[in-house]
Amino acid sequence: MKLASMQQGRDGRLVVVSRDLSRAVPADGIAPTLQAALDYWAETEPALQALYQQLNQGNGTDSFPFEQAACASPLPRAYQWADGSAYVNHVELVRKARGAEMPASFWTDPLMYQGMSDGFIGPRDDIRLAEESWGIDFEGEIAVITDDVPMGTPAERAGSHIKLLMLVNDVSLRNLIPNELAKGFGFFQSKPASSFSPVAITPDELGDAWQDTRVHHRLRVHLNDELFGEPDAGTDMTFNFAQLIAHVSFSRALCAGTIIGSGTVSNTDRSTGSCCLAERRMLEIIAQGKASTPFMRFGDRVRIEMLDAQGQSLFGAIEQKVVKYEAL
Template sequence: MKLGSLKSKESLDGELCVISRDLKMAVKVPQISANLREAVEKWNDKESQLKKVYNDLNEGKATGAFPVKEEDFHSALPRTWLFADGSAFIYHVKLVRMARKAPLPETLTTVPLMYQGECGQFLAPTEDIPQRDVSHGTDFEGEVGVITDFVPMGVKPEEALKHIKLFVLINDVSLRGLIPEELASGFGFFQSKPASALSPFTVTEDELGSAYKEGRIHLPLNVSYNGKFFGKANAGAMHFHFGQLIAHAAKTRNLAAGTVIGSGTVSNDDHSMGSSCLAEVRMIETIEQGAPKTPFMKAGDTVEIQMFNEKGENIFGKISQKVKAV
């Protein structure tokens, strides 16, 4: 099943829509739930109703269906209660720590890294990335993520996997120029982590087929930068699976239904697969050439993030954003 949130003048949460498998048609479902956040909160009651509409839509029998225009959609979940972003790709952690000349954590392979990001507003997947100062070092980070139902405190990793209800793509916007000073203060990310964007559509596990196993999506994340190939790193290379990330987030708190858990930047140690953020490219340049040559984003630069299944079909729609000076 595929779902999206149509932009609305009436609600910051948008209007919940069921999206056809080929992403070509949509239908509003206010009779089931006003928005996705509320649907996830009552998922046990709403899932079967939404599934019926989805089947009807794919069979051409849904009443009120209309053509999809991705620019009319918010991020799949326009706002929620919690966005907790992990860093499950060990190679990315190593490169970024080297870039900051910071030591690797002793628990690198045993305890996930995680920060709490902006969740009261996600940028729409076609919305400009605002840039107040080019020295802030604007960067994109291509990620995969999950949306959970209510998760009880102290949940175990394997049990946590059962709380995943939906999957999304994420562009976790980072301001690299502000990160070192914030981390040096000893209190973590805040100004360096502004609003991120989610894919226009979110999907249930069955839409991923055999690509989803062991708590990971084993598919390449396709990233283009300024219209050119940038990366196709496989998301299946996560060291920590999503159950482990969820359990880490829920160690000392319950997670509200609608919580978004991010994988961190998708990264592979095979450089032929490209990268999912500029920071990685700059670190690789430093290692191989002595200094970074690729600049961070400036006004007018564009990034596109999408994922295709084994048949070459687009799963989540496209995150397509441009940096805009503000």
């Protein structure tokens, strides 16, 4: 099943989207918003699935052409957004570039931070930031949305709480990160609003590509229309989504609509490219002693998308331009 939120009010208007992303139908009679559907998922999911089947069979009488540009993020705001760093080879690379040893615990205990969740950027909206000097970067990731997760849920049971998946652009301000981390209290100013794909999908839409709560497809990232990277999201994911959920729920219960991110998708095979500028810059530092790839400038554009085995877009595409923020 594929779901989207059309831009309307603060929380969007829930629609069911056809498998080929060509048409959509309102879900008003089932749930007005995605959060409302997730709050009562056991009741709403069968009705949404039935509407999805009708739409794919051409029986959606109220259907209309689906426009990705008219979408908000599937959850325009969420109760919780926790982002991990499940691709530990990416972390190791960043630390190696600055000559720092990586603690052994990073391979056994996931990194996680709690990000801004009270308002996400739409998948086709501009990224508005005040200064290029902040070191503007994109990060191509995958995220899951859960239902209610009890505190202390172990990894072997956590996978059953994954209800939907999305793509992510976790916007990062790289030049603000060092001073924040030096305080020993984590990210804040260096992590502005993130964005998510136009469509959220249920795991069954992935077929055999959904194994061990990992997505086994390539994540394609383009910068200014040039392919920047296409690593396989399942190959080098040290911690799967079940393990990330278990980590987040260790000492707290998670409410329905919690979003948990994978961190930057990365492969040890460097020929697949990168999903963020920081990784390419670290590779340049290791190879040449300095970085030559600049961070994003005003006017730069990023596109993040995942295709299935037949070359069809699974989630729609995040397409965004960085523009200068002008205070009102």
